[in-house]
Amino acid sequence: MKIGDAAQRSGLPAKTIRYYEEIELVAPARGANGYRDYSDNDVHRLAFLRRARGLGFSVAECRALLSLYDDDSRASADVKRMALAKVGEIDAKLAELTSLRDTLARLAATCHGDDRPDCPIIEGLAGATS
Amino acid sequence: MKIGDAAQRSGLPAKTIRYYEEIELVAPARGANGYRDYSDNDVHRLAFLRRARGLGFSVAECRALLSLYDDDSRASADVKRMALAKVGEIDAKLAELTSLRDTLARLAATCHGDDRPDCPIIEGLAGATS
DNA sequence: GCTTGACCTTCCTGTTGCTGGAAGCCTTAT
DNA sequence: ATAAGGCTTCCAGCAACAGGAAGGTCAAGC
Numbered sequence: 001m002k003i004g005d006a007a008q009r010s011g012l013p014a015k016t017i018r019y020y021e022e023i024e025l026v027a028p029a030r031g032a033n034g035y036r037d038y039s040d041n042d043v044h045r046l047a048f049l050r051r052a053r054g055l056g057f058s059v060a061e062c063r064a065l066l067s068l069y070d071d072d073s074r075a076s077a078d079v080k081r082m083a084l085a086k087v088g089e090i091d092a093k094l095a096e097l098t099s100l101r102d103t104l105a106r107l108a109a110t111c112h113g114d115d116r117p118d119c120p121i122i123e124g125l126a127g128a129t130s
Numbered sequence: 131m132k133i134g135d136a137a138q139r140s141g142l143p144a145k146t147i148r149y150y151e152e153i154e155l156v157a158p159a160r161g162a163n164g165y166r167d168y169s170d171n172d173v174h175r176l177a178f179l180r181r182a183r184g185l186g187f188s189v190a191e192c193r194a195l196l197s198l199y200d201d202d203s204r205a206s207a208d209v210k211r212m213a214l215a216k217v218g219e220i221d222a223k224l225a226e227l228t229s230l231r232d233t234l235a236r237l238a239a240t241c242h243g244d245d246r247p248d249c250p251i252i253e254g255l256a257g258a259t260s
Numbered sequence: 261g262c263t264t265g266a267c268c269t270t271c272c273t274g275t276t277g278c279t280g281g282a283a284g285c286c287t288t289a290t
Numbered sequence: 291a292t293a294a295g296g297c298t299t300c301c302a303g304c305a306a307c308a309g310g311a312a313g314g315t316c317a318a319g320c
Contacts, residue, residue, distance in 0.1 A: 004267065014268090019307060033315060035268060055230055059306070068249075076241050076249030083238040083251050090231040094224065100185055101220040108213040111206050119198075119206035134296065144297090149278060163286065165297060189277065 003028075006038040010046035017046060025049060025063060045069075056090060136168040140176035147176060155179060155193060175199075186220060 006028075007014045020026050021036070026045050029037040038046075048069065052062045061082065068079055110120040136158075137144040150156050151166070156175050159167040168176075178199065182192045191212065198204045240250040 002268075013308085015308060016306080018269095023306090033268085034270095035315085053306090055234055056227075076251070077243045079249045079251045080238055080241045080243035083234055083241070087231055087235050087238060090227055090234070094227055094231065097186075097220055097224055097227070101217055101224065104185055104213055104220070105217050108210055108217065111210045111213070113207045113210035119204070119209045132297075143279085145279060146277085148298095153277090163297085164299095165286085183277090 001038050001043070003036050003038065006036075006043050006046060009043045011050050012046055020046070020049060023059065025059070025066065056086060061086070131168050131173070133166050133168065136166075136173050136176060139173050141180050142176055150176070150179060153189065155189070155196065186216060191216075 001009075003014045003017055007017055010017070012020075017026070018036075021028065026042055026049075028042050029039070031037045045066065048066070049062055052065055053059070057065065065079070065082065107120060131139075133144045133147055137147055140147070142150075147156070148166075151158065156172055156179075158172050159169070161167045175196065178196070179192055182195055183189070187195065195209070195212065198209055237251045237254045
């Protein structure tokens with residue numbers, strides 16, 4: 001099937017699919033006219049990539065996951081380790097974002113928000129220790 | 131003062147400071163030898179940038195904040211609006227990350243994580259609707 | 261059989277926010 | 291005098307694509 005159909009079925013934009021080929025995550029066949037020709041298995045890989053990327057795995061991590069995916073003798077422990085590490089990363093990011101949100105919200109709350117020029121947010125950004 | 135000192139005082143790497151000059155966020159003086167010469171005010175701006183960037187403001191937003199910062203007649207309402215919009219963005223990101231984290235954790239929890247090749251995580255990524 | 265329009269191809273550029281390195285001055289300390 | 295370190299510029303590249311130009315191809319309709 002052609003790239004447009006593969007895009008529709010996998011949920012990825014065609015541009016992204018071509019990019020994934022360029023960085024060698026998928027290797028579709030080529031028709032006589034030069035058009036890319038995707039098998040069901042290719043589409044499967046693409047959908048896999050879309051989900052994994054959507055879950056926050058980097059392209060490098062997706063590459064590793066794909067090699068596990070391709071490897072019938074992989075140990076599920078390997079995959080679990082990667083998933084749990086990712087959960088840890090996400091937790092760290094969540095904590096960071098939360099504290100950041102609170103700092104900003106606190107600054108905004110102390111701002112009277114009118115026409116006067118003095119503003120605690122600006123002052124907080126300019127010199128606050130936090 | 132020279133860039134090294136400015137870096138130390140502002141908490142930004144020298145490379146980043148030069149980059150900020152390139153994109154015209156700061157405009158230090160130059161000494162006779164061609165060295166950049168930072169005033170206290172420059173360092174202040176740099177520290178402001180470091181904090182704002184650390185709070186998740188984009189460089190474009192920082193530029194806007196700096197122009198407010200420079201403008202003595204600004205309304206604090208403008209700043210408050212930006213800050214609150216940013217809080218909203220962060221909340222959205224938090225929600226997204228949280229759901230992502232839960233999906234991954236759920237996948238990991240159902241994985242026995244031993245030497246056997248079958249792995250619910252891989253299967254979940256390969257075909258799950260979620 | 262010819263046109264139209266939708267697709268496909270490649271290639272190049274731009275995005276965001278830096279970071280690293282190379283080559284070469286300048287300064288400071290010994 | 292010399293060595294180490296800091297400063298300068300410029301060039302390259304990272305992630306992960308997105309946008310667009312220029313051109314080839316294909317199926318349908320008239």
